[in-house]
Amino acid sequence: MADQYERSAEFVDVMIAPHWAALGPPLAKALRGVTGPVVDVGAGGGHGTRVIAEAVPAAEIVAVEPSPALRSVLLTRVHESAALRDRVTVLPEGLLEAKLPQRLGAVVAMNVIGHFDPAARQEIWALLGERLAPGGRAVLNLQPPAEPVAVPESRMADVRIGRRRYEGWARAEPAGPGRITWHMTYRTYHDDRLADELQVAYDWWVLSEQRLKVELDGHGLVPALVEPGVYAVDRGDA
Numbered sequence: 724m725a726d727q728y729e730r731s732a733e734f735v736d737v738m739i740a741p742h743w744a745a746l747g748p749p750l751a752k753a754l755r756g757v758t759g760p761v762v763d764v765g766a767g768g769g770h771g772t773r774v775i776a777e778a779v780p781a782a783e784i785v786a787v788e789p790s791p792a793l794r795s796v797l798l799t800r801v802h803e804s805a806a807l808r809d810r811v812t813v814l815p816e817g818l819l820e821a822k823l824p825q826r827l828g829a830v831v832a833m834n835v836i837g838h839f840d841p842a843a844r845q846e847i848w849a850l851l852g853e854r855l856a857p858g859g860r861a862v863l864n865l866q867p868p869a870e871p872v873a874v875p876e877s878r879m880a881d882v883r884i885g886r887r888r889y890e891g892w893a894r895a896e897p898a899g900p901g902r903i904t905w906h907m908t909y910r911t912y913h914d915d916r917l918a919d920e921l922q923v924a925y926d927w928w929v930l931s932e933q934r935l936k937v938e939l940d941g942h943g944l945v946p947a948l949v950e951p952g953v954y955a956v957d958r959g960d961a
């Protein structure tokens with residue numbers, strides 16, 4: 724699997740950190756009462772893994788992260804925390820290739836569903852329908868746009884570390900049915916002078932709430948809104 728974050732990993736983890744200030748509370752709320760094991764799908768550098776560990780005390784956590792670059796951030800974050808080191812297992816495969824526990828207490832897929840094409844999404848919903856334990860739950864978020872449309876460039880991050888300031892810019896363009904291409908620009912300023920600029924692009928499969936409901940329904944799964952964009956997915960027979 725190609726590592727789409729190979730060149731941007733150094734920026735991605737620090738730039739996604741502020742978003743977790745908003746995502747952490749609804750995720751923790753949605754996980755209330757679940758038991759382990761909990762799978763963190765595309766754990767990235769582990770901001771969400773940390774939220775899961777606090778929200779579901781003592782649960783085993785399986786953090787799946789195929790990007791070697793982001794996985795090294797994740798392993799470091801897990802290793803440096805005594806609270807995480809003993810119960811987080813990091814797997815290097817993609818979700819659909821990873822060997823997961825047979826019964827799953829919860830599956831968390833934050834900021835990641837767009838990496839899966841429609842056929843792969845069906846495999847994920849099937850996995851949830853078959854392997855979520857009774858009372859188990861998945862939590863996921865959908866990010867705009869919900870349709871394959873152009874998104875004008877905007878600054879999505881501005882982080883100062885020491886004498887350097889890191890800006891992240893994003894724009895998207897349609898790339899076919901259900902798909903957009905994100906174009907990311909990362910600019911590094913040293914004492915406010917441009918020192919470096921990196922451009923990367925990756926594909927993203929868009930998904931609307933309506934489409935999500937239809938797809939989940941086909942697998943006996945029901946989504947409930949936790950807060951705008953964040954969904955708790957339960958088995959219909961739960």
Ligand SMILES: C[S@@+](CC[C@H](N)C(=O)[O-])C[C@H]1O[C@@H](n2cnc3c(N)ncnc32)[C@H](O)[C@@H]1O
Binds near residue numbers: 765834
């Ligand atoms: C935008 S990052 C989000 C990281 C993390 N969930 C967060 O919110 O901080 C998307 C993550 O999905 C991972 N990913 C991409 N394809 C994947 C797949 N097939 N299985 C599991 N993870 C995948 C990427 O490597 C990346 O870490």
